[in-house]
Amino acid sequence: MAVQTKRGGATGVWARWVIANSLAETVGLGSALGIGVVLFPYLQAPGVLAALTTAAAAILAGTLIEGAVVGTAQWFVLRRPLPDIRWRSWALATAVGAFIAWTAGMLPVTLLGADTEAGAGGAAEPSAAAVYGLAAAMGLLAGTILGTPQWLVLRRHVPRAALWIPANALAWAPGMVMAFVAADFLFSGSPGATIVLLAIATLAAIGAVVGAIHGLALVWLLRLARPLGPPVSLSAG
Incomplete structure (x- = not known):
């Protein structure tokens, strides 16, 4: 287990982590929402097979x-304090968590929508408080799912890495609420430059908030793994 620390280490790692997550989630969630806008009419089409095919494409x-x-983006930050961590391992763990989270989120909604499309009448819409409460609960679940495969990688490099799982859950609770707000920008109202800019700003804020929260956990884990004293150079003079 190798941990490298540099001048201004904790603050620098946290700041780079927040920026990396903000940029990555702007691209990642933005692309996902864009795909959702395109596929949304197909998810509402009658027939379970068509809905499941569309959901599989989204997943x-x-x-x-x-x-x-x-x-x-996260690996580019991690590779400095944790040079032994490999891009393939971290990217694969992130993808596995995303696959499970997307599957858990998409399939029940898709099946429910396909089953109730024909008989849906004038059911009352849930209140905003109920919607955002559900979003926070979904964030807790999604964060747990996303953090678990990454924990399997992180535990080889830092002690007490299990903290990474609840840190992700706590980070994605507000993040998912903000994601629901961003979705409202794209799915409601007429598209325009203002709506797109507001959605991009919200996506960047989601990544920053999520990164800021589990970034604190990352800094704490790195401090636990930090060797006592300054790093020693073994290179010959």
């Missing part, structure tokens, strides 16, 4: 985006 896209974009 695959979400998995690839999360693994490639978010996993890579």
Whole structure:
């Protein structure tokens, strides 16, 4: 287990982590929401098979985006304090978590929508408080799912890495509420430059908030793994 620390280490790692997650989630969640806008009419089409096919396409896209974009951005920060961590391991763990989270989120909604489409009448819409409460609960679950495969990688490099799982859950509770707000920007109202800019700003804020929360846990874990005293150079003079 190798941990490298540099001047201004904790603050620098946390700041880079927040920026990396903000940029990555802007691209990742933005692409996922864009795909959702395109596929939404197909999810509402009658027939379970068509809905499941559309959901599978969305899950695959979400998995690839999360693994490639978010996993890579996070690894670029991790590789400095944790040089032994490998991009393939971290990106794969991120993609696996995304696949499970997307599957858990998409399939029940898709099946429910396909089953109730024909008979849905004038059911009352839930209140905003209920919607955002559900979003927070979904965030707790999604964060747990996303953090668990990453924990399997992180535990080889830092002690007490199990903290990473609840840290992700706590980070994604407000993050998912903000994601629901961003979805409202795209799915309601007429599209326009203002709506797109507001959605992008919200996505960047989601990544920053999520990164800021589990970034604190990352800094604490790195401090636990930090060797006592300054790093020693073994290179010959």
